Amino acid sequence: MTFSPQLEERFAKMLAAYPEGRKRSAVVPMLIYAQDETRAITPELIEEVARRCEVAPLQVDEVVGYYSMLHRQPLGKYHVQVCTNISCLLVGGEELYEHAKKKLGIGHKEVTADGQFSLEEVECMGACSWAPAVEINYDFHHHVTPEKLDQLIDALRKAQSMPHDGQ
Amino acid sequence: MKTLYNEPSPLETKVLSKRFGLEGSETLDVYLANDGFKAFLKAREMSPEQIIDEVKASALRGRGGAGFPTGLKWSFVPRTSPKPKYIVINGDESEPGTCKDRLLMEYDPHQLIEGILIAGLAMDAHKGYLYIRGEYRYLIEHMDRAIAEAYSRGYLGKNIAGTGFDFDLYTHSGAGAYECGEETALLDSLEGKRGIPRMKPPFPAVAGAWACPTLLNNVETFSAVPAILRDGGAAFAALGTPKNGGTRLVCISGHVNKPGVYELPLGYPMLKAIYEVAGGIPGGKKLKAVVPGGSSCPILKADECDIPMDYDTLAKAGSMLGSGGMVVLDETTDMVKFALRIMRFYAHESCGWCIPCREGTTWLRKILQRFHDGGGRREDIALLGELSKNMLGRTFCALGDAAAMPTISIVEKFAEDFEKRLASLMVAAG
Numbered sequence: 001m002t003f004s005p006q007l008e009e010r011f012a013k014m015l016a017a018y019p020e021g022r023k024r025s026a027v028v029p030m031l032i033y034a035q036d037e038t039r040a041i042t043p044e045l046i047e048e049v050a051r052r053c054e055v056a057p058l059q060v061d062e063v064v065g066y067y068s069m070l071h072r073q074p075l076g077k078y079h080v081q082v083c084t085n086i087s088c089l090l091v092g093g094e095e096l097y098e099h100a101k102k103k104l105g106i107g108h109k110e111v112t113a114d115g116q117f118s119l120e121e122v123e124c125m126g127a128c129s130w131a132p133a134v135e136i137n138y139d140f141h142h143h144v145t146p147e148k149l150d151q152l153i154d155a156l157r158k159a160q161s162m163p164h165d166g167q
Numbered sequence: 168m169k170t171l172y173n174e175p176s177p178l179e180t181k182v183l184s185k186r187f188g189l190e191g192s193e194t195l196d197v198y199l200a201n202d203g204f205k206a207f208l209k210a211r212e213m214s215p216e217q218i219i220d221e222v223k224a225s226a227l228r229g230r231g232g233a234g235f236p237t238g239l240k241w242s243f244v245p246r247t248s249p250k251p252k253y254i255v256i257n258g259d260e261s262e263p264g265t266c267k268d269r270l271l272m273e274y275d276p277h278q279l280i281e282g283i284l285i286a287g288l289a290m291d292a293h294k295g296y297l298y299i300r301g302e303y304r305y306l307i308e309h310m311d312r313a314i315a316e317a318y319s320r321g322y323l324g325k326n327i328a329g330t331g332f333d334f335d336l337y338t339h340s341g342a343g344a345y346e347c348g349e350e351t352a353l354l355d356s357l358e359g360k361r362g363i364p365r366m367k368p369p370f371p372a373v374a375g376a377w378a379c380p381t382l383l384n385n386v387e388t389f390s391a392v393p394a395i396l397r398d399g400g401a402a403f404a405a406l407g408t409p410k411n412g413g414t415r416l417v418c419i420s421g422h423v424n425k426p427g428v429y430e431l432p433l434g435y436p437m438l439k440a441i442y443e444v445a446g447g448i449p450g451g452k453k454l455k456a457v458v459p460g461g462s463s464c465p466i467l468k469a470d471e472c473d474i475p476m477d478y479d480t481l482a483k484a485g486s487m488l489g490s491g492g493m494v495v496l497d498e499t500t501d502m503v504k505f506a507l508r509i510m511r512f513y514a515h516e517s518c519g520w521c522i523p524c525r526e527g528t529t530w531l532r533k534i535l536q537r538f539h540d541g542g543g544r545r546e547d548i549a550l551l552g553e554l555s556k557n558m559l560g561r562t563f564c565a566l567g568d569a570a571a572m573p574t575i576s577i578v579e580k581f582a583e584d585f586e587k588r589l590a591s592l593m594v595a596a597g
Contacts, residue, residue, distance in 0.1 A: 087494055128265065
């Protein structure tokens with residue numbers, strides 16, 4: 001498998017970061033960065049990471065099952081993560097999550113039919129003092145109200161329906 | 168001035184966060200213009216023993232949650248070992264209620280880097296790994312930029328600032344696992360495995376990353392080190408109370424008018440933090456309870472909160488200062504629902520290695536869910552307490568205890584809420 005030049009550069013740095021003979025250490029970071037490009041952890045990707053990190057594919061496979069951000073099925077292009085843990089719960093996190101379900105028409109870990117959005121009720125993401133919090137892909141949003149979430153989702157939908165710039 | 172996530176409070180004592188509002192606080196130039204790397208140059212003239220003594224004198228205690236004396240932890244690493252020694256920085260920040268390491272990395276990455284370098288001098292270590300939770304991708308990239316800037320200006324790499332000291336620092340991404348905040352699970356994760364806790368001893372100081380001596384501290388702990396070396400351990404200690412040195416970033420969330428992260432000295436009165444720093448409870452409602460230091464800590468009832476926030480007072484009150492995540496609950500809070508949400512979290516995050524934790528959290532979640540949904544029985548209240556108590560001390564790491572302790576405290580202190588839920592069901596059932 002080949003990845004974008006930027007990712008290949010990152011992987012080269014990653015493998016050089018750990019002590020001699022410890023390439024296995026790159027397994028988790030390599031998987032999460034690769035997933036951004038491949039959209040999911042496929043069997044082919046597991047083989048590739050195993051080859052690059054010099055471990056057996058099974059040693060990569062067992063890791064995939066453990067970490068909650070690694071996904072074997074593709075997520076939506078925009079993965080909407082709503083926190084309902086205690087700090088968010090106290091200030092409307094649950095209601096926000098219910099609103100997100102209705103707005104997107106999907107439930108926990110589901111993807112919209114057009115593949116644009118997926119939804120996940122997540123555990124604490126470290127935004128407790130600015131709750132309720134939502135993370136869309138890797139972007140944090142603080143003090144999110146149902147109205148603000150609608151605006152965020154509508155803006156992403158609109159961006160999606162714009163014509164592509166020749167790519 | 169730059170916009171922060173929350174307005175600072177005039178009641179803060181700003182030591183670690185003193186550069187937070189400065190324009191360009193994340194750049195090396197602003198750091199250097201505001202005391203940056205003075206501490207490193209001073210430490211370079213000291214022996215490792217002197218550095219460790221200064222940290223001991225500061226009475227700094229681990230900010231990740233356990234509150235272990237940092238200087239003592241530093242003294243456990245065998246500096247003369249022929250094996251390579253590593254510095255590992257815990258930026259996995261995942262304890263519900265905690266959101267401070269984010270700010271330390273975002274607003275002052277070079278303070279963290281300097282703290283790591285001073286630890287490197289004290290340990291005779293030349294490599295460091297900054298483990299950052301996967302959800303903080305923007306911070307991994309942010310730290311990568313800060314690290315690249317430090318390399319380009321000679322503050323990382325070979326012959327740092329002309330002192331002849333070499334140190335390499337790398338970021339390492341997690342991928343979603345609360346358990347990886349536990350130090351030995353973090354090390355397994357760093358080695359490319361599932362994050363499963365290790366048997367202790369050996370402690371990481373002796374056999375940590377790749378079975379080599381390893382110093383592992385929280386982001387905030389390392390971020391406090393430059394101030395300690397620059398101004399002296401005694402000066403830092405004097406900010407707090409005996410054996411509880413310095414300031415810490417307290418993350419106040421929940422039912423307060425001004426939730427935010429505020430830097431307060433150890434021993435700061437809890438009620439003052441709630442009512443003055445965080446602006447009190449919205450709508451003039453009454454305080455019901457406080458989770459003092461992240462979801463793992465036993466809950467305090469309102470009448471138990473008139474105490475100073477230091478590790479020892481919290482321990483005496485039967486709770487913990489934890490990771491600084493202070494969650495405030497007003498009188499309207501449904502404690503059954505709150506206990507359930509905590510247990511859903513621990514059941515989800517249990518790594519499954521130890522059966523009392525894996526099974527215990529699952530059964531507690533099921534019982535709490537049933538109780539919450541209206542299928543509760545009176546004997547469930549005692550069962551929740553008994554099950555939780557049977558988990559205590561029976562697991563490799565503290566996750567089992569972290570799930571059990573808040574549950575025991577909620578069931579005991581708010582039994583009335585559980586009774587009320589039962590009574591309302593009986594009325595509903597006629």
